[in-house]
Amino acid sequence: MRQFLALASRFGWIVVPVAFVWVLASGDRYWQFVAGLVIIYALSALGLDWLMGRAGIVSLGNGALMAAGAFSAAYLSQFEWASFPVTLLLVTALGGVLGLLMSIPAARLRGIYFALVTLALHFIVVFVGHQYQQTSTAFLGGVPVADPVLFGYELELGVPWLLFLGVLLGVVWLLLHSMYAAHPGRMWLAIHENELAARTIGVVAPRWKLSAFVGSSALITLSGGLLGFYTGRVSADTFTLIFAIGFVVMVIVGGQRSVTGVLLGATAVTVAPLLFGQLTRDLSSGQAGFLGWLRDNVFVLNSGLFGVFVLVVLLYLPRGVVPSLAEWVRARVIHGAAPSATPAPLSAASTEAAEVESGEPPLLEIRDLRLTYRNGARALDGVDLGLRRGELLAVVGRNGAGKSSLMRAVTGFYRSEGVTLRGRVAVDGVDIAGRSPARSARLGITLVPERDKVFGGLTVGEQLRNVGDIDAAKDAMPNEWELLESRWNSPAGLLSGGERQILAMTMAASLRPRLLLVDEMSLGLSPIAIDRVTRALRDLHERTGVTILIVEQNVDVARGLADRVLLMEAGTLRPLGEPDGSPAGAAAAREGSIDASR
């Protein structure tokens, strides 16, 4: 079974050529015509995936570019000298020029703003198309396109057209595949993941974006030209906003950054309404009742089908069908191979860390907690921890050790974050693993996160008055109240790092939590600010007796503040300062002894 899955994930793309050959050989003129349309739309969707999936530029411009391609093909094909191949070449070149023009606004506008530029362009191009059609009464039902002649043979609908389109798609597929696997693909991926980081490591982002624009626009415009030749007439009425959005839906449904996924998306979005229509016709001939109603409304239902597609996919398979499937298969294949890769049984040290001396049940109890992110990275690998009521515990460790993941695992994740959590997280004996941050917050667990710890757009006063509880805040931080009052009307985004941490801790304390979590309390703060923040937290702990878990990188700060300090490394916890032969344990112990000898 596992071998079959591995083979399927490797050679699943073969479905596409097999389906193509099957339709080609079937002799069914209707489905051959549909298959041709699917290929033309797939070319356009592949162009969009190039721009959106690879280079990370979102666009609603497929309708505009295809309209431009179709109208220019119609215009050119009326001339004697413009043969079918020459016209297609010229249309493709025009697409490249249009891509060049579109990259100009894209240099200034990001994300959704650029998408809206393409939306505006869509309406403008379609408007121009309408105006062109009004120049002659012969054009009102659509501008005619000359019959395509390829090397002396007239390309007829059916097998000849389909063969031509199939070969073209194959060539485009090979070109894209080799390009994505090589240098350009990696450059686009780098820009897509983090443009700023890509620029700092020397990726010339504007040039690569430009090339993605020119290439993808040429491809999309070519598909528009093909559509014109294929249908024989070009009408601006074809290129509605829904038509343009359809291509985004194809890419999202099938899966970005997957050629097979895009082909599947194009097929599904094009064929599903036709199949649905045929099915209802077959089922309901002459019937009344529900089936009759279905038959009478099939046209309307079909127009909304892709809306349902996109909602279902975004809600349940946010990365698209094919990547989700591939991920599932990969998980199966890896899972099957897992026994040899499972970590050794928990070491004595880490279980010892979880021991709680008193007989009273711990406030927070974590057992064998494992956390995996969507990309497969494992951040927690069997964490055990017990936290007594009223204890102040610090977890130290390096970047990437899993400290912040531990904090978030206690508060819970949103579904959209795609995190897998296994094991037990109990507060007062109630298992809360897998609850959303909002639900665990209502249970009295309050986290001061590492980043975004205050609402940057709200003033200090607004947050304390309307988000937290102002009286409780004053009680919680009497010594810091003066500082907060002095910045009352300033947006929290403008505070210094120390002030921000004080505000965040005050807000958290004003909720009177049962368990207060502070992530990277002193990270990035000046020594003076660290002193102030440490003092504020110690005051709070002494006065209210609240149970506190902090994450720190600074061992001195952690030792000075906490009742107990644990070391986190590679997703597991152990007491700090017990040399176990590993370099990190020894180093941590050394740091600990320096601290102790001070």
Next chain:
Amino acid sequence: MTRDLGTLLVGTIVDGSLYATIGVGFVILFRSTGVINFAQGAFMALGGYLYLAATQTGLPWLFALLAAVAAAGAIGAGVYVLFFRRLVGAELFPLVIATLGLSTVLTVGMMLIWGPQIRTLPAAFEMRALFTVGGMPVTALDVFVVVLAVVAIAGVAGLVQGTRLGTRMRAVADSSLLSGLMRIDVNKVSALAWGLSCALTAAAGVAFALRSTLDPITSQGFGLVAFAAVLIGGLDSLRGAVVGSLILAFVQTSAVLVLGGSWAEVTAYVALLLILFTRPQGVFGSPSVVRL
């Protein structure tokens, strides 16, 4: 000439008010949930149909309007609970595409229930002129549209700036994760924002349908143009939504006077392009919004 000026003035103020009402709905949803809702046009049509259904039960127009607005608000909140709750924390573009999907689903729903044919709503007001501006008659309906916009804008402005709920809405938009951690009921606040936004849009939809006709499709183009108005003003600013609406209505009315009716939509998008090229954050928007 004076008649043209009168047309320009009345057209700008009345159309601008309608855009502003929808635009405020856009802004309040964006400012509290970070969702750019392309289904606003569908909610306009939905408002019209709900109003029609309410008048058919014999309700007088004002009560029918209130009932339609309340029902649309409930449906908006329901949409959040059913779909968009699961997308809290998702990226912006998938959210936009999800609203486009929602728009087609709503449109199909309306077509199935009420059919695709064009309907005329029963007139709520007598259509004779109350007074004239430069020879251009102004009807009670025109006045109603302006009053609706003023009430909507003043109400929303008061809510967002002055109240605990308004601050919490802004907090949710700022960071839904931190809001959850700070025990703000993100779902309640977001559902309220959806409901409020859809209710405002539905009210504008009733006014739109009263001024022209009602069908599931036509208002959607108008809803998109209203979004262009919001962008011209600045995506996150109430004042911007109002000013942008007036600017756009002025440009469109002028274009229709000079070039003819078919130019109305395309001028809106040309204006949008010009603004985006020269001042991407809009006339009043805060530049930080560009960092999306």
